[in-house]
Amino acid sequence: MVEISGLHKSYITGTNSLHVLKGIDLTIEAGEMVSIMGSSGSGKSTLLNVIGILDGYDKGEYNLNGKVIRDLSEKQAAWYRNQMIGFVFQSFNLISFKNALENVALPLYYQKIPRRKRNKIAAEYLEKVGLLDWATHLPSELSGGQKQRIAIARALISNPKVILADEPTGALDTQTSYEVMELFKEINDSGITMIIVTHEKDISERTKRIIHLKDGFIEKEYKTKLSLNYA
Amino acid sequence: MIDIDKWQEIFHTLRHNKLRTFLTAFGVFWGIFMLVIMLGAGTGLENAVYSNMGDFAKNSMFIWAQKTTMPYKGFPRNRWYQFTYDDLHSLKRNIPEIDIIAPTVNGGGFRSSTLIVNGIRKGSFEVFGKVQEEDLIDPVDIEYGRFLNEFDLREKRKVVVLGYRAYEELFAKGEDPTNKFVRINGIYFQVIGAFKSKHTGRWGENQNSEVYIPFSTAQQVYNYADKVDHFSIVVKPQYQVVDIEPKVMAILAKNHNLHPDDKGAFGYNNVGEEFKKMNGLFLGIRGLIWIVGIGTLLAGIIGVSNIMLIIIRERTSEFGIKRAIGATPWKVITTVISESLFLTILAGNAGLMFGVFIIEMVNKALQNSDGEMFQNPEVDFSLAITALCVIIFSGLLAGLIPSKRAVSIKPIEAIRTEN
Numbered sequence: 003m004v005e006i007s008g009l010h011k012s013y014i015t016g017t018n019s020l021h022v023l024k025g026i027d028l029t030i031e032a033g034e035m036v037s038i039m040g041s042s043g044s045g046k047s048t049l050l051n052v053i054g055i056l057d058g059y060d061k062g063e064y065n066l067n068g069k070v071i072r073d074l075s076e077k078q079a080a081w082y083r084n085q086m087i088g089f090v091f092q093s094f095n096l097i098s099f100k101n102a103l104e105n106v107a108l109p110l111y112y113q114k115i116p117r118r119k120r121n122k123i124a125a126e127y128l129e130k131v132g133l134l135d136w137a138t139h140l141p142s143e144l145s146g147g148q149k150q151r152i153a154i155a156r157a158l159i160s161n162p163k164v165i166l167a168d169e170p171t172g173a174l175d176t177q178t179s180y181e182v183m184e185l186f187k188e189i190n191d192s193g194i195t196m197i198i199v200t201h202e203k204d205i206s207e208r209t210k211r212i213i214h215l216k217d218g219f220i221e222k223e224y225k226t227k228l229s230l231n232y233a
Numbered sequence: 234m235i236d237i238d239k240w241q242e243i244f245h246t247l248r249h250n251k252l253r254t255f256l257t258a259f260g261v262f263w264g265i266f267m268l269v270i271m272l273g274a275g276t277g278l279e280n281a282v283y284s285n286m287g288d289f290a291k292n293s294m295f296i297w298a299q300k301t302t303m304p305y306k307g308f309p310r311n312r313w314y315q316f317t318y319d320d321l322h323s324l325k326r327n328i329p330e331i332d333i334i335a336p337t338v339n340g341g342g343f344r345s346s347t348l349i350v351n352g353i354r355k356g357s358f359e360v361f362g363k364v365q366e367e368d369l370i371d372p373v374d375i376e377y378g379r380f381l382n383e384f385d386l387r388e389k390r391k392v393v394v395l396g397y398r399a400y401e402e403l404f405a406k407g408e409d410p411t412n413k414f415v416r417i418n419g420i421y422f423q424v425i426g427a428f429k430s431k432h433t434g435r436w437g438e439n440q441n442s443e444v445y446i447p448f449s450t451a452q453q454v455y456n457y458a459d460k461v462d463h464f465s466i467v468v469k470p471q472y473q474v475v476d477i478e479p480k481v482m483a484i485l486a487k488n489h490n491l492h493p494d495d496k497g498a499f500g501y502n503n504v505g506e507e508f509k510k511m512n513g514l515f516l517g518i519r520g521l522i523w524i525v526g527i528g529t530l531l532a533g534i535i536g537v538s539n540i541m542l543i544i545i546r547e548r549t550s551e552f553g554i555k556r557a558i559g560a561t562p563w564k565v566i567t568t569v570i571s572e573s574l575f576l577t578i579l580a581g582n583a584g585l586m587f588g589v590f591i592i593e594m595v596n597k598a599l600q601n602s603d604g605e606m607f608q609n610p611e612v613d614f615s616l617a618i619t620a621l622c623v624i625i626f627s628g629l630l631a632g633l634i635p636s637k638r639a640v641s642i643k644p645i646e647a648i649r650t651e652n
Contacts, residue, residue, distance in 0.1 A: 056557060056645040076562045076640070084559025095554040095648060099245040104238070111238055112559035156558065 003164060003195045004030040004053060009062035011048055022048045023059070024218035030197065032163070035190040035228075037198045037206035040215035047168060049215065050199045054087055054166045055079045067163050084112055088157025088194075092169035094149040096141040102152050103128060103137040109160040127155040131185065147178035154185060158194075165189065167198045171205055183208040243572045246544060257540045258580035260533030261627070265581045265620060268526030269588025269612055275522050277595075277610030279515050284608055286508075287431030288372045290333075290467045294474050295502040296481060297463035298489075302497030306490050314489045314498075316461040318452075323488060324464070328480050333369055333467040338362040338451050338460060341418070349403060349444065350416040356402040358444045360417060362451020370465045371431075373440070376400070378411035378426030385425070385447040391454075393422040398441040400427040420454055422446060433608070474505035527623075534577070534627040541573050541635035552639055553647020562640040569639050573632030574625065581624030585617060 011023040022045045030036050040046040051057035052064065055071055064071045067086055074082065083089075096105045103124050110120035128134045131151040141149055150170060157165050167186070171179035183205060190196045198209055206212045210228050214221040247254045301312045321336055340360030341347050347360045365381045373380070376397060385392050395403065395410060404410045410424045430440035452460065468477050482499055485491070491498045545552070552565055592610050599607065 051645050054557070056648075057643070076556075080556060080559055080561045083557060089557050091554075091648065095550065095557075097551060097554065099242070099249075104241075108555070109558045112555075112561070112564065117237055160559070 003032040003034070003067055004028065004197070005063075005065040006053075007063050009049075009052065009059055009064060011045075011052060011057075011059045022218055023052070025062070026218075026220060028213065028220065030195060032195055033190070033193055035187070035196040035198075035210045036213060037200055037209040037211070038213045038215060039199075039201060039203075039206050040221075041201065043217075044215040045218045046199045046201075046215045050166055050168055050197065053164075053197065054089060055082055080112075084109060084160055086163045088160065088162040088165040090150070090153050090157050090165060090167035090170045092172040094141070094146075094153045094173070096149055096152060096156075098141055101138050101140050102133060102144065105141065105152055106155045106159055108156060113160065124155070124159060127159050128152075130158070131155045145178075146174050147181060150174060150178075150182055151185065154182070154189070158189065162194065164195045164197060167196070169200055170198060171200065171202065176204075179205060180208075239568060239571060242568060243575055246548075246572060247576065250540075250544065253540055253543075254576065257533075257537045258576055258583075260536035261530070261577045261580040261624070262533070262584040262587075264526070264530030264533040265584030265624060266588045267529045268522075268623075269585055269616075269620060270591060271522045271526055272519070272616060273588070273592035273595075273610045273612045274607075275515070275518050276612070277607045278518070280611070281433070281608035282511060282515075284433045285436055287433075287437075289432075289504065290370045291505060291508045292332075292470060292472075292474055293370060293465060293467045293504045294478060294481075295463055295465055295504070296485070297500045299498055299500045301491055301495055303492035303495040305492035305495065308490060314491070316464065316485065316489075317459040318461055319459070320461065320485060320488055321464065323484055324466070324481060327484055328477060330468055330472040330477050330480075331466055332469040333366050333465075335364050335366040335370055335465045336448055336461040336463075337367070337465065338448060338455070338457055338462045340446070340451050340455050347418050347444075349399065351403040351413065354403050356399060358396065358399045358442050360444045360446060360451070362448040362455075362457075363445045364448045367445070367465070370467055371440075373428035373430055376427050376429050377409055378424070380426060380428070381445060381447055386449050389449045389453060390447060391420060391422045391450055392425045392447065393417065394425060394445040395427045396441040396443045396445075397427060397429045398438070399444050417444070417446070418454065468505075474503050478503060530623065530627060533580075534631045537573055537577060537628075537631040538634055541569065541632060542638060545569065545635050545639045549639075549642055549647045552642070553644045556644035557648060565640050566636040569636035570629060570632035573635070574628035577624055577628030577631060581627070582621070585620055585624070588612070589617070 006026055006028040009023055009026040010021070013020045013022060026049060038046045038049060048057065052059050053066070055066075055074065058073070066082070071082070097108065100108070103121060106127055107120040107124035110123060125134060125137060128137055131154055133148060133151055133155070136144060136148060141152070144152065171182055174182060186196055186198065187208070196209070198205070200206055207226055208228065209226060211223065211225050213223040298314055298316050301308070301310055301314065304310045318336060321334055325331060325334055338361070339345075340362060346357040348355060348357050363381060364386060365383055368380045377400070380394055381392070384390070393415060400410055403415055404413070410427050413424050414421045415424055430437040432440055452458065466477070466481065468474050478501070482496065483493065485499065486493055486495065556562070556565065589612050592612055595610055599609070
C-alpha cells in the first residue's frame with residue numbers, strides 16, 4: 003500500500019535548513035495497522051504528512067497504492083486525498099458551524115454527491131461509530147471522545163484505502179483513548195490500512211507493528227503481541 | 234442547483250461577524266448610493282438646462298445689425314445700417330448650406346412693447362413680425378387655433394398669434410380667443426391662435442408675453458419699409474454653423490458696404506456653439522461624478538477585501554481541514570469569492586435601490602415646480618444596469634486577493650494554525 007524508499011525532507015526557514023527526514027525506507031502492506039512512534043522532533047508527523055500528501059518531499063520515492071506520488075498539483079493532491087486517504091487529527095478539526103452529520107458528509111460534498119444521498123450515507127457511518135442520536139448536534143455540544151468518533155466517521159465515509167491518524171488520542175483521557183483504539187481496530191479488521199502516529203507507548207501497543215523514528219531515521223521496528231495473535 | 238452547504242457557510246460567516254459584515258456592507262452601500270445620487274442630480278441639472286432650451290433648432294445662428302466699427306468706401310465708422318428683406322434672398326441664393334432663414338422685425342423697436350386692447354382688458358406686450366418658418370426654428374405649443382401661415386404673409390393679413398400670458402391678460406379664463414379681434418397700436422387684428430412656450434424658466438415667461446403678427450404686415454403697420462431686425466438661420470444638418478457664419482457675414486457686408494473685416498458691425502449668436510459648450514460642460518460634470526463615485530465605491534471595496542482577509546486568517550485551519558479531506562483550491566476560491574460577491578451585491582443593490590428611491594422622492598417633490606436649475610432628476614435603466622455591473626465587478630475584485638491568500642497557505646500549515 004505504502005512504499006517509501008530513500009525519502010529525504012528538509013524545511014527551509016529563512017537561511018536555515020532543517021533536515022527532518024534523512025532517508026526513510028518503509029513498506030506498509032494493505033490491511034496493516036502500524037503505529038509510528040518517536041519523540042518530539044523525530045520527524046514522525048512530517049512523515050505522516052508526506053504519506054498523506056499534505057506535504058511534498060525532496061528526494062526519494064513514494065508509491066501510494068501503486069501510484070507514484072510526486073510533484074502533484076494541488077488539485078490532483080486534493081483528489082488523491084479525497085479518494086484514498088482518511089485523516090484523523092489530534093484536535094479533531096471538525097467544522098464548528100456544521101452539525102455532526104454534515105461534518106461526516108463533507109468529503110462526499112467534495113465528490114459532488116447530492117446532499118440527500120450523502121446525508122443518508124453519513125447517517126450510516128454515524129451509526130457505525132454509535133453517534134446517530136447526536137447527528138444534529140454541533141461539535142461544541144459534544145465531548146472529546148464523541149468528536150473524535152465523528153472525525154473517524156468523516157475519515158471513513160469516502161471509503162479510503164488508508165487512514166492516517168496524527169496523535170488521535172492526544173487530547174483524550176485514557177479510557178476514551180482505548181475506546182477510540184478499539185474502533186480503529188474494528189476498522190482495520192474491515193481491511194483498511196491504519197497508520198497511527200503517537201508517542202504513547204500503550205497506544206502503540208494496541209497496533210500490530212511499531213516503527214520507531216529518531217532524528218529522521220527509522221531506529222527500529224517490530225511487531226507487537228497483537229499481530230502475533232492474528233498471525 | 235442551489236448549493237445548500239455553500240450558502241450555509243456564507244451565512245454562518247456573515248452572521249458570526251454581524252457588526253463587521255454590516256460595516257463593510259455599508260461601505261459598498263454608500264459608494265453605490267453616492268454614485269446613483271450624484272448621477273441622478275447631474276441628470277437633473279442637465280434636464281433643467283436642456284428643457285430651458287425647449288425644442289430650439291440646435292444647428293442655428295442669429296445675426297442682427299449693429300453700428301459699424303470700421304470706415305469703408307468713404308463711410309465713417311459708427312454708422313447705423315439696417316438689414317433688408319433683399320438680404321434674405323441673396324443669402325439663400327449664395328449659401329446653399331442654409332436650410333431655413335427667417336427674418337424678424339420688432340414692432341415698435343427693440344424691446345419696446347405695444348399696447349394691446351380687447352374691450353376693457355389691455356396689456357403691453359412685445360410685438361414681433363415673424364414668418365411661418367419661425368415655427369421650425371423655435372417651435373411653440375399651440376393651445377388655441379394655429380400658427381402663422383404663408384397666406385397670412387402673402388396677403389399681409391392683420392392677424393395675430395398671442396403668447397399665453399398675453400392671452401391670459403386679454404381674454405377671460407378658458408375663453409377661445411380665435412376669430413376675436415384685439416387692437417394693436419390702434420389697429421384691429423384678428424386672433425388666429427395662442428401658444429405656450431416650450432422653454433422653461435425666464436426664457437419661457439418672456440416668450441409667453443410675446444405676440445406674433447405676419448412679418449409683411451409688421452413692416453407695413455410699423456412703417457418699416459424693408460427693414461429686418463434679425464435673421465434666424467438654420468444650417469442643413471450635414472454642415473456646421475461655424476463654417477457658414479463667415480459666408481453669411483461676407484454677403485451681408487457686401488450688401489451694406491461694410492468693411493470685409495468688420496465683425497463688430499454684426500451682433501450674432503451661434504446657438505450651435507452654445508450647445509456644444511454646454512454638452513462639453515455636462516460631459517465634464519458627468520466624468521467628475523464617475524471619478525468621485527468610483528473612488529467612494531473603491532474605498533468600500535477595499536473595506537470588504539480587508540475584512541475578508543481577516544476572516545480568512547481566522548478560518549485558516551478550517552480551510553486546511555477542508556483541503557485535507559478533498560476540497561480543491563478552486564472550491565476554496567469560489568467559496569471566498571461567492572462570499573464577497575454576496576455581500577457586495579446585497580449591499581450594492583440596497584444602495585442602488587435606496588439611491589433610486591431618494592431620487593424618485595426628490596423628483597416627486599419637484600414635479601410641480603418649474604425649476605430653472607434643477608428638473609426631473611432621474612436614474613435611467615442603462616445606468617442602473619451599469620451600476621449593477623460595477624457592483625458585481627467590485628465584488629469579484631474584493632474577493633480575489635483574499636481567496637488567493639486562502640489557497641496560498643498549504644493545507645498542512647493551515648491545519649497546524651491554532652484556532
